[in-house]
Amino acid sequence: MQHLTEIRIAGFGGQGVILSAIVIGKAGCIFEGGYSTMTQSFGPEARGGACSAQVILSDQPVLYPYVTRPDILVVMSQEAYTIFAPQVRENGILVIEQDLVRVDKLPAGVRVYSCPATRLAEDLGKKMVLNIVMVGFFGAVSGVLKPDSLRDAVAASVPEAYRDLNRKAFDKGYEYGIKTLNGEIPAEEPQIEVAALET
């Protein structure tokens, strides 16, 4: 684990943003023996509003609990992208749900990785596991945590009845990430109009 990695995950309420952050944080401190601190933005809105969680991974105890300049930003809504993309650290990583986010200008040197997590989740029969698909994809393209740590953290964070489904979701996202790194994903994936999704 690197000295300090700041991660922000953001999207709509109900997409499983908080659970993704719990999985990543748990992988860091329970399954890899490092330190992690997870905080989340609490607002009066419960579903459908903007939702954001922050995870700090470190090999030393985390002091300041908030992310200021994320090394890695994972976004699952255009609104979250608009708010948080300008904060990504130079040479950082941006991970997007490609059907929900359209990328325009970015800080210098930011690497962008896109994953059709919602569609991959739908292939598994449950759209609700898109967050875990994103965690798998994040794990592959960022390389900040061992895939086994993340996979164990997924299993430890979901109800027993949904463990297999979530493991599959993780693997699907992870494999898609590896294929992306290997250049096996066609560059021209169709993008859904953002305006249509936001209604």
Next chain:
Amino acid sequence: MHADPAGVLTGSHFLDGDHACCEGALAAGARFSSGYPITPSTEVVERFASRVPTVGGTFIQMEDELAASITLQGAVWGGAKAFTVTSGPGFSLMMEHIGLAIMTETPCVFVDVQRGGPSTGLPTLPAQGDMMQVRWGSHGDYEIIALCPNSPQECFDLTVTAFNYSEQYRVPVFVMMDEVVGHMTEKVVIPPAEQIEVTPRRYTTIPPGEFLAFEPKDDLVPDMPRTGEGYNVHVTGLTHDNRGYPDMTPAQQDKLVKRLCNKIRQNVDKITLYEADQIEGADVAVVSYGITSRVAQRAIDLARDKGIKVGKFRLITAWPFPEKQIAEIAAKVKAFVVPELNLGQMVREVERAAAGKAVVRHVPHAGGSVHKPEDILQAIMEVAR
């Protein structure tokens, strides 16, 4: 004695501070809570309500905070270890019954997950604005104990300590969390039950008929009767004699209220908990508590990088205030820097204890977020000149 294994969730967990606090209460032996859940403390009793049936105990959701804060005291006199949790608006409503717990020497724990105030203020955002309220919010003269965790791990550890202190000194003990500590999630290690020290209730061995319910022992704390074993006791908020019967004379008032204060004051050294680092040789000492202590640590590290000699003093017990330690540091350093998420509360205690021997520089913040480490660093640099 050791904790009852039934309530101890031994292992490494990824928990937020609220949930860790609940596990601390269960490990300490709490088997009753009456609550009127309020953000950002709700998760404590939400978890307790779900966990306690598996352990053998009761959670009651009450009609308001007045009911919550008095019902738990009934449970205590009935033999349970009990607590409630709240935040600013509810804490204000509990003040009257906190006074009753002090007067009747009812061992119990109140958890206040602080949010921005006054009034309903900032329900979901942090502050440290109840630090004087916890000390002085109920009327009359008294002493209480208040603990300030700065991580989910400490939310567990210090909730156990809070129960232990409450049983030892028969006083309400307060766990003064803040929204950030309550809602941040980190690794929490819960040890095996046999490694968790739990202070049992001080039950009398004197038989009914001979027992005086409020006769103090050598440490100024009376033992308690076992309910249902023939002890007839009178428990009142009125000034009372050693039998528990009202005795509203200046002489008894003097005797009782002084004892209620002195049982804490004469044990300050046993109660006080703090963390001190690199105070020797320091020009500046940063005094902080709760989440602010972690932000302050970053500022301290930045200042040390600049060659400034900075020491750290973290209040773990805010009350009783560690005035002896602060007075000693005041004689050694040029200045104190005191950041807190309020516009000036514990800083007054630092000023009082420093007694003019060192400059005291407050770094205020009205709440809603935490300080920027740079603001604390700036204050350190200014007083170090």
